[in-house]
Amino acid sequence: MGTGSGIQAITAALKPEVERVVAVDINPEALKEAEERAVPAGVSEKIEFRLGDLFQAVGEERFDYILFNPPYLPSHPKEPRDEATRAWDGGPTGGEVIRRFLREAKEHLKPGGRILLVLSTRTGITLEEIAEDYEVEVLEGESLFFEKLLCLSLRRRQ
Ligand SMILES: C[S@@+](CC[C@H](N)C(=O)[O-])C[C@H]1O[C@@H](n2cnc3c(N)ncnc32)[C@H](O)[C@@H]1O
CATH class of the missing domain: 3.40.50.150 (Vaccinia Virus protein VP39)
Structure with a gap:
């Protein structure tokens, strides 16, 4: 994705x-x-x-794996959203594309299938929030200046 x-x-x-x-x-x-x-x-x-x-x-x-390194920065208040800005623009708070992805992706996983998702702490989306619908495993994490980036493996809760 x-x-x-x-x-x-x-x-x-x-x-x-x-x-x-x-x-x-x-x-x-x-x-x-x-x-x-x-x-x-x-x-x-x-x-x-x-x-x-x-x-x-x-x-x-439906798929065995869905991979997404999503856009996650908040929209610029004065710049219009277009195809180029969508590479980084995740919506007004930065987390809208990811939340919509997580809602829709559930219906596209085969039984036992996994999502591999890059998640930044800047989005405000917590692992607890994701864990309401998915079993969450943190595969890797890296701390940068203003954020921590995580690579998550998610399985749909039965
Ligand atoms: C952060 S870039 C990741 C690009 C590439 N996968 C990588 O990891 O280098 C996010 C990508 O998601 C695409 N994208 C943003 N919103 C999308 C949406 N609603 N549906 C499909 N693709 C979208 C962007 O056009 C961009 O190519």
Whole structure:
């Protein structure tokens, strides 16, 4: 999800055990870039590129893994939101895209499937909040100047 330059989609597709990847972005320029990068990596056949707002272009499909390094900074009060700013703009408080993603993603996981999500403490979204719907495992954490970044593994609660 939010494939951007395609880094995660291509890395996943390079793994022999991965059969197929669906790479989604709301920005057509990003998708074009990702599609072009998949060619020299030799994984074009394995990746489907889809333009859409979160799961809009995914239908009712379910996945073993959903990866998202989301935009999470608050919208600039004076700058309009456009395709370019969506790379970092997570909505008025910064957490809106992530909260919507977490609500929708539940319906797109296969049984036992996992979400791998990058979460910044700047979003104000707590692990307790996420734990209402998901079993949360912190895979990695890194403290930066004004935030801590976590890589979370999430499984839908039964
Ligand atoms: C922080 S960048 C991550 C890019 C890339 N996955 C990476 O890790 O380098 C967030 C990406 O999410 C995309 N994005 C933002 N809002 C989105 C939405 N509602 N639906 C789909 N993609 C979205 C942006 O266009 C951008 O490519």
